[in-house]
Amino acid sequence: MKRINFTNTTAQKIYDDYFKRVGRCIKILSADDQLEISMELNSHVYEAIQGAAVQDEIAILVDTLEKLGPPEEVLQPLVAEKKVAQAGRSFNPKHIIQALFLNVNRGAAYFLIALGYLLIISFGSLIIFKLISPSHTGLFVKDGHFYAFGHTSIVPPGASELLGNSFIFIVILLMGLFYFINTMLFRLMNRK
Template structure:
């Protein structure tokens, strides 16, 4: 991006500070998205200034930036959606949780998705518990019927005459379930994702 040059130093500082705020606001995104947003807003500022009297740079710039809005506010929904797009494309857990954190205020459904991802840690806990207490954790049946997927102490297993049917296959089974559920939840999140453009975001802000 080529920075806009001003003859007035105060106007240059105001512009530079605004660009810095854009960079800070878009920091959660990858470099490509950051650069795209920065170039789009910079172009918007440049084109806006061309339509105004160049003799009063400070007033023109301040009025234009006021209309454009604070980057922390106007870019918030766009950054959240861009991060969500990145997360659902890469399936990276780090990006997933950052995207959900940014979108929690955008609807109850995102809270539901966050809860679904957190439930996967329950399966991780069962794997750890199986390693530590192999006879108390597993898929339990009683008289050929499903009884419990989880934890029972040794006394309950004996009293209730439970049979753990997976043994150490319990661990790869749980890993398989975690992977499958993670993929399915992420695909559902991808379907939910709304596609926003920067122009749309700015237009909605003005409305």
């Protein structure tokens, strides 16, 4: 991005500081999104300065930046939306968790997605339990009826585990399924 050059050093510092703040607000986004946002704000500042009637660089710049607003406030919704779009594109859990954090105030849909990820983590922990305590982890039936799926500290008399080591495979499948559903939800929400 081409920076705007000011003749007044104070104006230059104000400009540089503002764009440093912008950079900090958007560093969580992809390089392309960061460049896009910075370039658009830079263009806004440049056009405002070009169109200003007065010649005082500092006064024009301060007025323009005040009208734009603090980057921490005005960029928050833009960053949140772009992060959701990135999460929907990438399937990367890091982006998805960041998007969840940024959009935690956007309601029940995100709560459901967060719940989905909690289930994925829980399934993942079941694999560890199965390796540590194979006789207490799995799909348990008792008297021909479902008793438990997961880890149980007490296996009651008459209960038996059905899946054996296949339990790990089933749990991995479930993790993949929930991961896929969650990411599809992200994409759907992004389209809306």
